[in-house]
Amino acid sequence: MGGGxxxxxxxxxxxxxxxxxxxIGVTFAAAALALAAGALAREATPSRGxxxxxxxxxxxxxxxxxxxxxxxxxxxxRTRKAILAFxxxxxLRRDGIVGPATRDRLATARVPRAxxxxxxxxxxxxxxxxxxxxxxxxxxxxLHVSAGASSTPTPLGRFRVFRKERESWSVxxxxxxxxxxxxxxxxxxHGYGDVPAYPASHGCVRVPLxxxxxxxxxxxxxxxVDVVPD
Numbered sequence: 001m002g003g004g005x006x007x008x009x010x011x012x013x014x015x016x017x018x019x020x021x022x023x024i025g026v027t028f029a030a031a032a033l034a035l036a037a038g039a040l041a042r043e044a045t046p047s048r049g050x051x052x053x054x055x056x057x058x059x060x061x062x063x064x065x066x067x068x069x070x071x072x073x074x075x076x077x078r079t080r081k082a083i084l085a086f087x088x089x090x091x092l093r094r095d096g097i098v099g100p101a102t103r104d105r106l107a108t109a110r111v112p113r114a115x116x117x118x119x120x121x122x123x124x125x126x127x128x129x130x131x132x133x134x135x136x137x138x139x140x141x142x143l144h145v146s147a148g149a150s151s152t153p154t155p156l157g158r159f160r161v162f163r164k165e166r167e168s169w170s171v172x173x174x175x176x177x178x179x180x181x182x183x184x185x186x187x188x189x190h191g192y193g194d195v196p197a198y199p200a201s202h203g204c205v206r207v208p209l210x211x212x213x214x215x216x217x218x219x220x221x222x223x224x225v226d227v228v229p230d
Contacts, residue, residue: 152202
């Protein structure tokens with residue numbers, strides 16, 4: 001009986017010792033990682049930062065969120081808008097920042113898939129805040145956009161571009177709308193300075209000014225426009 005108690009006591013002390021060694025090991029590993037991160041931060045150079053941005057931009061090009069001529073090595077407005085489009089399509093938090101969730105998804109994501117149908121068209125996914133430029137059933141670009149707010153929604157359904165104006169005057173709101181392509185009454189794709197990560201317009205589809213000409217050039221007269229809620 002006494003020997004059993006002694007053995008139990010030794011086993012208990014051994015477990016405590018093992019636990020202490022594990023705790024010390026974990027603490028040391030955490031400290032080492034922190035030191036390594038600090039060293040990397042101190043050693044970082046602008047060229048290394050540019051290389052990281054180029055890698056990100058090339059991935060966005062492969063996924064059709066950027067065009068090849070937009071690879072600049074700078075975290076510019078076009079790149080941030082491309083990140084917003086990627087996050088919207090992948091149902092991630094839309095903040096334009098490449099955090100852990102966005103970075104992980106970038107590693108495994110595929111080019112967005114268009115809906116069914118043949119021929120060229122523009123698909124507007126209102127909830128995701130993304131417009132897909134589709135040619136021969138393949139997505140050639142995916143762009144960040146902002147459609148109509150809940151009080152002034154963009155009409156859903158299939159339409160066709162019937163009027164185009166490089167500078168279009170909005171009579172109701174008294175503003176110029178650059179690169180406007182109309183597809184339903186007074187509702188158009190057009191460039192705009194404020195394109196938030198949620199539906200915010202008075203019915204039109206806002207396009208970032210940096211991408212407005214791309215949409216305008218693609219949206220030829222007669223091209224189909226599919227507006228869907230997701």
